Amino acid sequence: MQRYIMIRILQALLALWVTSLIVFSLARITGNPMDAMLPMEADAEEYARMEKHWGLDKPLHTQYLVFIKNAVRGDFGKSWKWQGYTAMGLVLERLPATLELGGAALAISVVLALPIGVLSAVMKDTPIDSVGKIIALLGQSLPSFWLGIVLMWIFAVMLGWLPTSGRGGLERLILPAISLGWFQVAVIMRLVRSSMLDVLDSEFVKLTRIKGLSEWKVVWKHCLRNAALVPLTYFAINAGVLITGSVVIESVFAWPGTGLLAVDAVRARDFQVVQAVVIVFSAVFLCANLVVDILYAYLDPRIRYQ
């Protein structure tokens, strides 16, 4: 088990390193980043001064070593676009908004998916099950940003119940959280349904029925507790997916989180900030995957001995 965890951690670190390498080389191989930063009419002297300032006059491998040395300490340099801020500072400042949105989306997806999944399994091949199937199918075919716009149109524009965008208060959180969580509803629901079907089929459920427990108790207490294990391990992965998905949804709802920061930084060609966002997101994503892998190995001994 320890060996397994060690290998997974090493793999995650390797992936993070590759990500940093991709980001670093992308920013350098395609010509001088100064071209994007300096005005067209800048002269050679100005170029030289800026290159010295950003350390771009040193050889590439030296630049990379400096980059890694600083990155390990969480230092990705100063933002080019947002004067007076460090790249990491900006990311950390925006991170709570993204976590709030991701958390709400996760909560919504669980609250919706659990009952639908359980009902679909208990009432297999009934209209309720069909509704569940349609939700699952739509969940994986709808572009989330479009769903967000449609929800905005219905609930903010036509009905006027909720504000269209921005952050602050529960009423501004609902629509982006639903748009972001919708895909997850489909995923979690399917997992709950299939593991519920397995459990409903097992011997101990027959026993609880023979004991004369109410159907309600059989399903929601004894079955769900066993069936929830598998979907539970997926939550961490979902957390990672949600964080990435927020890039799109935050743009739709002008939600001032890290995803929106990434999009703005890319548009402004602010590489320091882009680097910081990608590395932080990758780290979160990889951590979530790592947690899942370890949880999985813990729950299912077959994996760690393979």
Added chain:
Amino acid sequence: MAQATSQSVPSITPESTTRLMTPSRRFPGLPLFILVFLLVLPGIFAPFLAPHDPIRGSLRARLKPPAWVQGGSLTHPLGTDKVGRDILSRIIYGARISLAVSLVAIVVSGVIGITLGLIAGYFGGKLDALIMRLVDISLGLPVILLALVFVAVIGPSFGTVIIVTAVLLWARYARQVRGETLSIRERDFIARARVAGASHFRIMFRYIFPNVINSLTVLATLQIGAIILLESALSFLGAGIPRPTPTWGAMIADGRELIVVAWWIAMFPGLAIMLTVLSLNLLGDWLRDYLDPKLRNV
């Protein structure tokens, strides 16, 4: 070890979720119909089908609603956008981009993935370990973010979108092909081919490859849906095919700003994406059941 984990831990990705709960064996007539009339035909014959110029609008016809809404007319059946461009024509031309991007990206990522998968499965050993490590890393990357970075650096263009999708999506093919190659490699006809003096290259592509085509077809069908979603998300963020080329994602982005006054700008391209991806998913599910019931977990 690493290979075991990469196979036994289920991945949460679009195609692992695309399977319907009960495989329906009915022929997917409607999905196929939708694909032909929404993606393939418009994609190929856009200039003949589109009633108006997709790029130049008429300023007198700005923000016209769809035909069935008050103020709309049959000249612009699905309405116009803020510079008077016909939505229907833009959707038809947008199909062209979706079709082209997905086909080219599928081929490019397929060629990379299949070749590496065959090599990994056939030769095994260190080469296999190296390639599978690359696969693991590639599957662990946050796709849309890296795509944004790529685009920011190289600049948005058709080629960029292809490179991004191919670089980020080859790993699934590699994993699939490698897994199947491992078992095919042990079969008698491979040993016989080797005795007969066939080269490694010939064995891989003439003997093993034909045996993995079925599962690749299923995977590719599902991947096209994923690519269309990815491309539209990139276009929506302004990192896809540059304007003024009409793409479904960029049209939705246009509509986002005007959702208060003109809902139809964002609505119809979104419906097009949804119906296309939905149909591809249904088709993929059916293909899987039809070609090989054992492939449930692709």
